[in-house]
Amino acid sequence: SQELEQSPQSLIVQEGKNLTINCTSSKTLYGLYWYKQKYGEGLIFLMMLQKGGEEKSHEKITAKLDEKKQQSSLHITASQPSHAGIYLCGALLIQGAQKLVFGQGTRLTINP
Amino acid sequence: SQTIHQWPATLVQPVGSPLSLECTVEGTSNPNLYWYRQAAGRGLQLLFYSVGIGQISSEVPQNLSASRPQDRQFILSSKKLLLSDSGFYLCAWNPRIGLMNTEAFFGQGTRLTVV
Numbered sequence: 072s073q074e075l076e077q078s079p080q081s082l083i084v085q086e087g088k089n090l091t092i093n094c095t096s097s098k099t100l101y102g103l104y105w106y107k108q109k110y111g112e113g114l115i116f117l118m119m120l121q122k123g124g125e126e127k128s129h130e131k132i133t134a135k136l137d138e139k140k141q142q143s144s145l146h147i148t149a150s151q152p153s154h155a156g157i158y159l160c161g162a163l164l165i166q167g168a169q170k171l172v173f174g175q176g177t178r179l180t181i182n183p
Numbered sequence: 184s185q186t187i188h189q190w191p192a193t194l195v196q197p198v199g200s201p202l203s204l205e206c207t208v209e210g211t212s213n214p215n216l217y218w219y220r221q222a223a224g225r226g227l228q229l230l231f232y233s234v235g236i237g238q239i240s241s242e243v244p245q246n247l248s249a250s251r252p253q254d255r256q257f258i259l260s261s262k263k264l265l266l267s268d269s270g271f272y273l274c275a276w277n278p279r280i281g282l283m284n285t286e287a288f289f290g291q292g293t294r295l296t297v298v
Contacts, residue, residue, distance in 0.1 A: 077226070104287065110224070113273070114289040159226055161287065169215040169234050169279065170242075171287055175226035 077174035094160035189290030206274030
């Protein structure tokens with residue numbers, strides 16, 4: 072079974088629209104990472120969240136970690152073609168341990 | 184500054200042949216090291232991770248093995264490749280700093296096609 076569940080698995084939005092990607096775990100998340108990947112390439116680090124209720128923003132992308140530290144959301148405002156790609160959430164599920172697992176990814180397509 | 188090298192970038196191997204993918208990190212010491220596999224357009228499956236020389240944790244029983252002969256070197260191997268071993272393999276590292284969690288840094292990946 073998947074330790075990190077991402078939803079949706081794929082998303083097609085019109086350019087300029089807002090969108091949200093979710094990442095959920097049944098376990099406490101001791102470090103939550105968001106990465107973006109262009110098809111067939113390496114991963115680009117977006118943000119890391121650690122504290123319950125924490126929220127970070129970079130340009131038009133905002134990520135939040137809920138108070139219980141079991142769910143994170145990634146929100147893109149006014150999407151652009153450059154936002155297209157695969158978004159991956161990763162997390163440490165054991166405090167102090169180094170096992171870093173990832174969700175199934177969300178494939179984002181932006182239609183002009 | 185720290186860098187991660189992963190090679191080769193692409194590889195085409197026949198079924199039953201051996202495999203060796205290498206990953207090295209520069210500019211840091213005592214890193215955590217990871218091997219992931221990614222199916223086309225999907226998420227990352229954790230294969231192995233290592234917190235020190237000779238210490239390997241295996242996450243998925245399969246046709247692959249990993250070794251860490253030196254502090255900053257992580258090798259993914261197979262004695263006999265299967266068609267199902269095809270995929271995009273990514274190496275990653277992050278610094279081990281007590282209980283602080285930091286960003287994980289990824290290599291550029293190896294696209295393996297088993298034919």
